[in-house]
Amino acid sequence: MFKLGFIGSGNMAGALIKGIIDSKLYDPSEIAVGDPSQIKLNEMLNMYGVGTYSDNDSLVRNCETIVLAIKPQIVEPVLKKLSFSDSKLFISILSGITTKTLENLLPAKTRVIRAMPNMPALVHKACTVIAAGAHTDTCDMQLAKEIFESVGVVDTVDESEINAIAAISGSGPAYFYLILEAMADAGVQAGLNREFALKLAAHTAIGSARMVLETGEHPAALKDMVTSPGGTTIDALYEFEKGSLRYTIMTGVKAAVLKAYNS
Ligand SMILES: NC(=O)C1=CN([C@@H]2O[C@H](COP(=O)(O)OP(=O)(O)OC[C@H]3O[C@@H](n4cnc5c(N)ncnc54)[C@H](OP(=O)(O)O)[C@@H]3O)[C@@H](O)[C@H]2O)C=CC1
Numbered sequence: 001m002f003k004l005g006f007i008g009s010g011n012m013a014g015a016l017i018k019g020i021i022d023s024k025l026y027d028p029s030e031i032a033v034g035d036p037s038q039i040k041l042n043e044m045l046n047m048y049g050v051g052t053y054s055d056n057d058s059l060v061r062n063c064e065t066i067v068l069a070i071k072p073q074i075v076e077p078v079l080k081k082l083s084f085s086d087s088k089l090f091i092s093i094l095s096g097i098t099t100k101t102l103e104n105l106l107p108a109k110t111r112v113i114r115a116m117p118n119m120p121a122l123v124h125k126a127c128t129v130i131a132a133g134a135h136t137d138t139c140d141m142q143l144a145k146e147i148f149e150s151v152g153v154v155d156t157v158d159e160s161e162i163n164a165i166a167a168i169s170g171s172g173p174a175y176f177y178l179i180l181e182a183m184a185d186a187g188v189q190a191g192l193n194r195e196f197a198l199k200l201a202a203h204t205a206i207g208s209a210r211m212v213l214e215t216g217e218h219p220a221a222l223k224d225m226v227t228s229p230g231g232t233t234i235d236a237l238y239e240f241e242k243g244s245l246r247y248t249i250m251t252g253v254k255a256a257v258l259k260a261y262n263s
C-alpha cells in the first residue's frame, strides 16, 4: 500500500512530489501517481522513482491518502469512475470545487480535505491553506498539515475563504513572475544583461517580502523608506500610479476570485 497517491501528474502534482521527496517526509516508494498518459507516467517514474498507474481506480485502491490534482473541469467524470469502498482520505487541490461537491461525487462518508498550495512547493517555499470537509477529523487535518508543511508554511482556514486565498497565493506566483519578467525587460532596456537584471529583481523581491514578514511594518511605510525626497524611486512610482498599477492588480485578483466561484 502506498502512503500517498496523486490523481493527475501535471505541474502542481510534480512540484508537490518533488518537494515531499526532497523533504524526506515520504520515500519515492511510498508515493504513486495516476494519469492516463503513459508518457507522463514514464516521466514521473524516471524523475522521481514513484509508483505509476494508468487507471485511477487501481491507484485509489492502492493508496491510503489521495491528492486530487487534475483540472477542475474533469473532476466529475474522473470521480464517478472510481469504485472503491474502503475508507480513504482525499485531499483536493482543485480550484473552485467545494468539499461538498466532492463528497457528493465520492462514496458516502469519504473524508475530503480541501487544500490550496502553490508552485513554490518545488523549492520548499509553498504557502498552503487547508480546510476540513464534513467527514474529516483532527487526525486527517494533522496529516494534511504534515504533508504540506514538508514543502512550506500551512494555515488552517474555513473553506468559505479558499476562493479568495487561491486568487492571492494560489495564482500569486504567476503575478510575481510577470513583474519579475517586466523588471528584467526594463533592465535590458537600460543596458543590463538580462540574467543579471532578473537576478537583481528576484533577490529584491525576496528581500522586500522578508521585510514585510519580519518587520511587521505596513508596506506603505516600507515603501516610504525607499523613496528619497526628490529621488529616483518617486519618479517610477508616479508612472505606476499613472498606469493604475494598484487598481489593475486588484481587478486581476478579483477576476481570479470570480472565476473560482464560477468553476
Ligand atoms: N498550477 C498551480 O500553480 C496550482 C494548481 N492548483 C490546482 O491543481 C490542479 C492541477 O493543476 P495543474 O497541475 O496546474 O494542471 P496540469 O494540467 O498541469 O495537471 C493536470 C494533470 O492531470 C492529467 N489528467 C487528465 N485527465 C486525467 C485523468 N482522467 N486522470 C488522471 N490525470 C488526468 C493531465 O494530463 P493531460 O495534460 O494529458 O490532460 C495533467 O497531467 C488544478 O485543479 C488547479 O486548480 C492549485 C494550486 C496551484
Ligand SMILES: O=C(O)[C@@H]1CCC=N1
Residues within 6 Å of the ligand: 095, 166, 170, 171
Ligand atoms: O490557474 C489555476 O486555476 C490554478 C489555481 C491556483 C493556481 N493555479
